[in-house]
Amino acid sequence: MPDTVSFGYEDVAPEEKTARVRGVFSNVAAKYDLMNDAMSGGLHRVWKDAFVRRVKPRAGEHILDMAGGTGDIAFRMAESGASITVADINPEMLAVGIERAAERGRANGRKPDIGSLVWSEANAETLQWPDRFFDAYTIAFGIRNVTDIPAALREAHRVLKRGGRFFCLEFSTNVWPGFAQVYDAYSHHVVPKLGKLLANDEDSYRYLIESIRRFPDMPSFQRMIGEAGFVQTRVEPMLGGLVAIHSGWKV
Template identity: 45%
Template sequence: MDDQQKNAGQGTTHFGFREVPETEKAGLVGQVFSNVAGKYDLMNDLMSLGIHRLWKRFTIDQTRARPGQHVLDVAGGTGDLGAALARRVGPQGRVVISDINPAMLEVGRNRLADKGIVGNVEFVEADAEHLPFADQEFDIVTLAFGIRNMTHPEQALREIQRVLKPGGRALILEFSHPTWPGLGPVYDAYSFHLLPHLGQLVAGDRESYQYLVESIRRWADQETLKQMMERAGFELVEYFNLSGGIVALHKGIKL
């Protein structure tokens, strides 16, 4: 059986600027994040000049997390949001950090243990498109810089909606499309010329960072993601452009 026959009737999707069979994307993305896990946080600081910390802080503030609440951080990787949320919900609350990639989870588990954040945090290896949690289990679900890497992002949004309690909030932080006049060309030049080179210099991995840049360019704009969330069942969806639209935070409610 040749490759064309094997792929007959099988959908394709994008992996950066490449088109690949849907069944291959998760494995390809998994390899990228296994490659970059050890340098992920350092590279985030270098690539964003530290501004990613402000984006995440804004996201945490918008969760309005309170003591005792149950929170799920999907694609939580190295635990940036999870650590902050654990402090907000306190010892009577619960934070679950899920990620499909075990290497990223291991980095997060070690980081939070080093900070003494252990009692109210769980780490779960899970596919965001098939979350292993009960209906209406969480008060808040966050997802930062992960949805663009998913094969079926709308399925992940439906799963997030499913596991939220009525009145619960979903917050999706993701790279988006610049809105400031003249910012787009500058951002493209920075992304395509400097970031892969930085990935090679610091992490020894140009290809993974080339993919990450390309995945940002292929991702939906602000209005498209808003519509995706509405189709997944969220109400009162709004978004906040950060750093001129380079990043956007989308927020939706399950009524």
């Protein structure tokens, strides 16, 4: 790992980024899903639905949903009958997801864990599960917050079974002329103000936007996935690369 890594537009020591990212998500956990709606106009729901359709979870599979604390992806995948381990480095985010699962259980007369969800605090760079344990690994809007992204990708590869699949949904670099400039202005000037209005936290949302700008572009990230050992890597941009689904296979 290099001596410094990006925290938004700052370059900081790796251990400082890890601590500061924890702080960001501790601050925003309670309002995280509300802010996702406000920032994307509800489009994040469409993107997540498309993402889960690409994953194609199946009954009997064991899937690791990394950085999935609030449960948005896990709840969608659990409908297939797959067993989902929801992992997140931040306990406050997990607490939100567990409470949401309990509310769903009460509403549907089911057990609080929906019968197929397990919640686990975990660091993407040093996973506690053994080699070749999961059928699929998903991470949605989380990989850019990892301190050592190559290490996290190698860990994803390690815990997947042979034939296992990796899927990542993440903001990326928009390549549509005109739209990219409009979105850039909106995200830098409007989103932090929304953060202050809805979550009383302008700084955390400014970081979240800056972290998107510092994240590798689509070809670079696809190459990183291949360097971690995955094959048949693929990138599927949406809205001109505003977000993208990256995927690969372990053989």
